[in-house]
Amino acid sequence: MNVKRIVSGIAGLAIGMGVLVLGGPQASAATNFELPFPCGQTWSGQTRTNHSPQLALDLNRGADEGDAVVASASGTVSKVRNEGSTSYGRWIEIDHGSGWTTRYAHLSAQRVSVGQAVSQGQTIGNVGNTGGSTGAHLHFEQLLNGSPQKIKFGGSTILYYGTKDYKSNNKCGGGGETNPYTPEEACGDGYKVIDGANVTGGRVSLLYNASNGYNCVVTIKTTKIGSASDVGSFLEVQGDARTTDRGDYGYYAGPVKKKAPGKCVKWGGNAGSSTYTSAFEHCG
Structure with a gap:
């Protein structure tokens, strides 16, 4: 699946003191994000008003510790961090361009490095229970210019606030002959x-x-x-x-x-x- 990046807005122009100043672009449309798990899997997603940040999503399914976590969209790995027994624990951030990033937290393992290019659906880590977590799950965020946004999968905003099942369409319909998973x-x-x-x-x-x-x-x-x-x-x-x-x-x-x-x-x-x-x- 090719990732589409759409940039909207035009640079503003201002002339003052003999200097031409180019204004930044308006907020661009989101990348075509998908659920951060392999095609066809169904995960229970929970949002709540006391979550930090509030727009983040926690994802679970039965006996999920160690399950593969994949890139929600293609991009470049910008952070691979380990906060120990606090906060996000082991986590990863991917830069998707146009100000958009995604974060994947409480991982048991991180399988990418900073600066690495990743494709949509590529395994980046495994579900875990690290950091300030009381049970194995994936904490997921979508951010624009560092600010959390309401999460969308396949262009549709998830349920706020409550619990809902989501089926992954990440890299579905590829039809290739080599399975990337072992x-x-x-x-x-x-x-x-x-x-x-x-x-x-x-x-x-x-x-x-x-x-x-x-x-x-x-x-x-x-x-x-x-x-x-x-x-x-x-x-x-x-x-x-x-x-x-x-x-x-x-x-x-x-x-x-x-x-x-x-x-x-x-x-x-x-x-x-x-x-x-x-x-x-x-x-x-």
């Missing part, structure tokens, strides 16, 4: 692939994080990449209910994460009608 990137820091199976149009992977004891399943598409199509992942701990993430996604389904101390797991997924289901395995 299973490790989808599941987050610390996860390593321990098993996998091919389905027609995708690959299902089982990953494990030794530091926190969680299993993770994700299905990475190998066809129809960037276009919303049926794909799913599931994870079932023996003796417990199965958890499934399935929908019309552009790049992958999941991550589905669960602990299974002393138990076996059944895992699998699908791309369209092609499915894979394991036996109960990887016990302990």
Whole structure:
């Protein structure tokens, strides 16, 4: 998707003391911002009057710590900061030109550096719980000349004030043949692939994080990449209910994460009608 930047207004002219002075442009129209998550994912967004800043948006979905955060629009990384256990924690700012910037805060990891050019939909970090946060989520802002603005996705202003679900259209409809996401990137820091199976149009992977004891399943598409199509992942701990993430996604389904101390797991997924289901395995 090509990012459109529209600059409105004309420079004013003033002549005084024999000097020609050029006035600055009027506020330009916003870049075509999209939800800062991969195509097809649905996230719950909350705005509230006591938020700081008030026009910021907090984004959540189930077991989202470590999920990929992507650039809302193309631009150049202008800040990569770490405030420790206060404020934004680990955060990133992207400069989109014409005075527009976006901020992504409370990240668990930052995957870009200052001065780096990023494209819309490119992974820049992972959802976390750093800084002054009481639970994993993404704090997101759109700013014009440093001042927070009411957030728009796809040209439409989000709900103020309250909670609403938003489905990502970020980089949908690309149709490319190379998936930019890996299973490790989808599941987050610390996860390593321990098993996998091919389905027609995708690959299902089982990953494990030794530091926190969680299993993770994700299905990475190998066809129809960037276009919303049926794909799913599931994870079932023996003796417990199965958890499934399935929908019309552009790049992958999941991550589905669960602990299974002393138990076996059944895992699998699908791309369209092609499915894979394991036996109960990887016990302990």
